Amino acid sequence: MTSELFSPLSLRSGQVLNNRIAKAAMEENMAGDGQLPDKVLFDLYRRWAAGGTGLLITGNVMVHAEALTGPGGVVLDEAAPLEPFIEWARAGRTGGGAIWMQINHPGRQIGSDMPGVVWGPSAVAVDLGRHSSRFGRPVAMTPEQIRTTVTRYAVTARRAEQAGFDGVEIHAAHGYLLSQFLSPLVNKRTDQWGGSLENRARMLLDVVRAVRAAVSPSFAVAVKLNSADFQRGGFDADDARQVIEMLAPLGVDLVELSGGSYESPAMSGRPADARTQAREAYFLDLAKDLVRTSPLPLMLTGGITRRATAEKVLDSGVAITGMGTALAVTPDLPARWRQGREADAQLRPVTWSDKALASAAGMAQVRHQMRRIARGSRPTPGTHPALALVSEQRRQRRALRRYRAWLSASQGGPA
Secondary structure, three states: OOOHHHOOEEOOOOOEEOOOEEEOOOOOOOOOHHHOOOHHHHHHHHHHHOOOOOEEEOOOEEOOOOOOOOOOOEEOOOOOOOHHHHHHHHHHOOOOOEEEEEEEOOOOOOEOOOOOOOEEOOOOOOOOHHHHHHEOOOEEOOHHHHHHHHHHHHHHHHHHHHHOOOEEEEEEOOOOHHHHHHOOOOOOOOOOOOOOHHHHOHHHHHHHHHHHHHOOOOOEEEEEEEOOOOOOOOOOHHHHHHHHHHHHHHOOOEEEEEOOOOOOOHHHOOOOOOOOOOOOOOOHHHHHHHHHHOOOOEEEEOOOOOHHHHHHHHHOOOOEEEEOHHHHHOOOHHHHHHOOOOOOOOOOOOOOOOHHHHHHHHHHHHHHHHHHHHOOOOOOOOOOHHHHHHHHHHHHHHHHHHHHHHHHHHHOOOO
């Protein structure tokens, strides 16, 4: 069965993806000793590589050892040994597709129990109502910290290329650091990084320039961007359109569109302002507007589980359809689509009224499936979200103890 889904896509860098289906980044939180990838991640990515995607994008890899989204986060900085990353890249390419590393800094979205630093453009804390205490209190970054962080992204990208990855995706969505700088609700600065959209986008643009300069022309550079934050007064679709135009002259290959943050988890289908209630392809309506003016190829992620939906996404003019959860449940879904088949099951929905807790439980369910896939076991999509969440919390407590010990030994404690 032929389809545009299975046609190649040539990128600016000269890289050619063998089809239009990508495994979008999902935060694995599965680092081994030393915050490094190990056999669990290698085996997981071999399973995905065999499933028929043209592109695998890793879960976010941290550019700063003292700023992790979770205690099981992978760190690739100047001090990290390269051999585990070489093996990770090799595992991701076994199926003939490309593998890109998503690189990220969490900014203020760091747990209050985590050691290290909690930085943001301004000292504006994450507001999750009664769950707000789960996150640390941020301090506003100094100009020197901003510049140093830009350099960290470039170092991680350069080392990712040395390890054999085909590209990097700079994470500027979901309320992480670069997304925080873009948001007028979080960025209250009055200097060159605050105020106008041009100023709020300055750090992202500097990161892109630094990364592009640190890697070879044939190495892909992508950006993950919110189509909207789904918070009143926040980063919106018109802002996204302008930022895409700013990125176009900088050698960016692709922009992936998503949406939301911890405060408004639209990426899991539960935005705070309820502006997207779609059960599939949550951000397609916004993407349709952006694709009309975008000078760059776009990738759309969020709630895509069926071939018909993926085809609809491509029909809108989007270049790549990205899937996360669907591939955690059915790692060979693209190969099934080629055969005219669909997934046998979908993940059990989380219908809790507490959006923050429901989002955490949903992510725990996904990680539970990823661990099963890595072990060679069949996914269990019917796993109860409460059980997955409790198991995840126990695992993260153990990971936190390991991370604390590693950071103390390797960095001499928080900076």
